[in-house]
Amino acid sequence: MQEFRYIEGAAILKLDKTACIGCGMCEIVCPHRVFKCIENKATIVDYDACMECGACARNCPTGAIFVNPDNGCGCARYILNSWLAKVTGKKPAECGC
Amino acid sequence: MPQVDTILSRSDHIGTIGARSGIQRDTYSITPGLYCVGRPTGDSPVLVTANYKLTFDALRSELGGVDVWILVVDTRGINVWCAAGKGTFSTEEIAYQVRRAGLMEVVNHRELILPQCGAPGVSALNLKTACGFKGTFGPIRATDIKCFLASGKTADEIMRSVTFNLLERAALIPLEIFLLLKPFALTLVCLVLFSGFGPDIYSLDRVLLRGGSIALVTIMSVLAGAVLVALLLPWIPGRQFWLKGLLLGILVAVFTVLRFLPFVGWTAVIGMALWAMSVSSFLAMNFTGSTPYTSLSGVEMEMRKGLAIQIVSALLGLFCWLAGPFFL
Numbered sequence: 431m432q433e434f435r436y437i438e439g440a441a442i443l444k445l446d447k448t449a450c451i452g453c454g455m456c457e458i459v460c461p462h463r464v465f466k467c468i469e470n471k472a473t474i475v476d477y478d479a480c481m482e483c484g485a486c487a488r489n490c491p492t493g494a495i496f497v498n499p500d501n502g503c504g505c506a507r508y509i510l511n512s513w514l515a516k517v518t519g520k521k522p523a524e525c526g527c
Numbered sequence: 528m529p530q531v532d533t534i535l536s537r538s539d540h541i542g543t544i545g546a547r548s549g550i551q552r553d554t555y556s557i558t559p560g561l562y563c564v565g566r567p568t569g570d571s572p573v574l575v576t577a578n579y580k581l582t583f584d585a586l587r588s589e590l591g592g593v594d595v596w597i598l599v600v601d602t603r604g605i606n607v608w609c610a611a612g613k614g615t616f617s618t619e620e621i622a623y624q625v626r627r628a629g630l631m632e633v634v635n636h637r638e639l640i641l642p643q644c645g646a647p648g649v650s651a652l653n654l655k656t657a658c659g660f661k662g663t664f665g666p667i668r669a670t671d672i673k674c675f676l677a678s679g680k681t682a683d684e685i686m687r688s689v690t691f692n693l694l695e696r697a698a699l700i701p702l703e704i705f706l707l708l709k710p711f712a713l714t715l716v717c718l719v720l721f722s723g724f725g726p727d728i729y730s731l732d733r734v735l736l737r738g739g740s741i742a743l744v745t746i747m748s749v750l751a752g753a754v755l756v757a758l759l760l761p762w763i764p765g766r767q768f769w770l771k772g773l774l775l776g777i778l779v780a781v782f783t784v785l786r787f788l789p790f791v792g793w794t795a796v797i798g799m800a801l802w803a804m805s806v807s808s809f810l811a812m813n814f815t816g817s818t819p820y821t822s823l824s825g826v827e828m829e830m831r832k833g834l835a836i837q838i839v840s841a842l843l844g845l846f847c848w849l850a851g852p853f854f855l
Contacts, residue, residue, distance in 0.1 A: 431820060433761040434691055440825035456794040458664055459646035462820065482822040483612065484644030498824050505816020506768075509827050512835075 431479065441480040442498035447471055449494035455466060456486035456495060529562050539584055546581045547698060549705030555580045558603030561628035565594035569635040572676060574665070575621055577602040577610050577643060593676065596634065600624045608819075611648030618649050622658035622764045631659065640665045640672075640680070643687060686714040689819045696757045697816045703753045707810070711749060715742055725852030733852060740787045740849065741799060744779065748803040751775040753809030757817075768821070769833030772811020776804035795851025801844030805837040812837075 443464070451456040452470035457463075465472050465486060472494070480497075487497040508522075514520035535543075545551035556578045564587060573596040576586050583599060600620045602610035610616035621639065625631075641649055644667055650661030655748045665674050666686035675682050722738035723729045752772045756763065763771040779802035788796045812833050815821040 431688060431690065433846050434818075434820045435766060436821050437825040439767050440828050441822040442824050455651070459643060461643065461667060461687070463684060463688055464629050474662075476545060479820070479824060482648045482824060483608075485611075488648065489646055489652065491652050498822070500823055506812045506826055506830055507816055509823075509830055521766070527535075 435478060436481070438478045440443040440481050441477070442478065442496075443474070443480045443482070445472060445474055446494045446496075447473075449492045451492055451494075453479040453491060454490040455491065460491050461485070529560075531562050531564055531587050531588075531597070533564060533587055535584055535588050543581060543584065544624060548701040552702070554604065557583055557599060557622055559599045559601040561624075561630065561633065562597040563595075564590045564597060565592070567594040567596050567635070571595050571634070572640055572662075573598055573630065573634060573638070574640045574672065575600060575645070577605060577616055579604050579606045579608045579610075581723060582606045586669045586672070591671055593673060593677075596630075597690065598624055598628060598630065598639065607642045608644035608647070611645045614648055616645050616648045618653045618657055621649060621654060621662075625658040625660055637661060638663055640675075642684075643667045644671075644689075680704065690762075691756065691819055696760060700754055700757055703757065703810075703814070703817070705754060707749065711745075715745060718742065718745065720851060724849065735797065737791055737851070739846075740791060741802070744783050744787075744799050744803050747779045747782070748776060748806035749810060751779050751803075752807035756807075756811040756814055760818075765828040767827055768815050768826075769808045769812040772808035773804055775811070776807030779803040779807060792851055792854065794854040795848050798844045798847030798849070798851060801840045802848065803844075805841035805844060808833065809837045809841075845849070 450472045452472065454467045454472070456465040456472050457467050461483065462476065462481060464474055464476050464480050467473070468518055474480045482498045484497045487495040511522040511524075541796070542551065542555065546555045554614060557580050559578050571594050574586065575598045576582055577600055577770065578599050586597065590726060600616060601624070602615045602620075605613065605615060607616055624764070625639070637660050639662050641651065641662045641664050643664045649662060651664065654660060654662040663680055665672060666682045667689055668686070671682065671686045675686065699838045719734060719738035722741055723731065723734040725733055752775065755775055756768070760771070765771050765774065778801045783799045783803055784796050787799065789801070793852055812830065815826045
């Protein structure tokens with residue numbers, strides 16, 4: 431996936447190294463290989479590859495990882511619908527993903 | 528216990544076309560529950576998947592010659608990754624289906640092979656406490672599942688990384704087009720109808736000339752934004768999708784000016800060029816939802832600027848195009 435790079439520094443991803451127990455789950459589940467366990471601690475090795483899918487945070491046993499908690503899909507239609515919903519005050523329409 | 532075939536039939540392939548083109552996508556699901564492939568025993572592995580039939584078919588067609596159980600959970604006919612994001616492919620749902628199928632009595636072991644893309648919705652750790660089965664994340668793609676099982680349930684870096692190659696991108700285009708058909712047809716009818724207005728109120732000659740040209744420009748912009756952006760994605764410069772679309776839109780705009788300036792005049796041709804750029808840019812931005820690498824924060828960031836520019840450019844473009852005949 432190295433030929434596909436998205437906006438740098440946009441993703442919201444935080445790793446609390448002091449809480450990490452080095453179990454390696456984040457390294458297993460990440461579809462973009464953002465994490466690597468080095469000396470029994472998870473390390474973010476490719477921050478800008480993160481697409482905020484949330485797999486790492488969901489599977490971290492100590493809650494050491496924080497990812498943008500908005501669980502909508504990363505699609506323009508979803509964002510458009512949620513902006514429209516803010517204006518109309520209704521529930522956002524499904525994005526169809 | 529339903530036994531499933533590992534070779535897809537003709538009707539499965541027709542169903543795939545239906546789902547990929549959008550004709551039959553929202554209702555393309557199968558009944559959740561336990562299925563068997565080959566002759567599985569109490570020691571055979573259990574693979575968990577979603578009840579979107581396209582997903583289920585992709586999995587079973589890779590299982591020729593192996594004996595496994597497939598536990599299909601109810602994701603309302605949505606694929607694993609999207610369902611995990613939406614929370615329907617979840618720890619609770621898997622635990623529920625494990626109990627419903629009486630899996631404890633069917634197999635001797637206590638392990639479920641989960642698709643890696645299910646990880647945003649499933650906590651392998653919590654699964655153990657929820658149903659007594661430990662979750663093991665398998666590879667991303669069903670094509671790697673045999674290799675995963677044969678290598679002692681290990682997956683290498685390639686099996687754990689998503690891809691977005693030309694074929695995978697091309698497969699998304701029919702749906703993009705299908706979803707656009709209605710708004711596209713509506714826009715086209717409106718544009719052609721309005722193209723006849725001028726100083727002498729309305730003329731059919733103008734409908735033919737101006738209507739025909741704006742229709743062609745719109746079709747080209749849609750092809751640029753929805754088809755070419757998808758196919759040429761890694762080679763179009765820039766990272767933000769609205770910019771990638773704008774870039775291709777500029778090419779359409781240049782063609783528009785060169786081709787139609789002698790017939791419709793400067794005001795209208797500038798209007799058409801602006802329209803082409805915003806249509807292409809908007810559709811490219813919409814493609815973010817179909818890619819496996821854009822973050823929600825990133826999309827929101829680019830939309831704040833992109834959408835504003837697209838709206839201004841489209842409105843200004845339409846205004847110029849409508850005003851064209853009055854300034855000719």
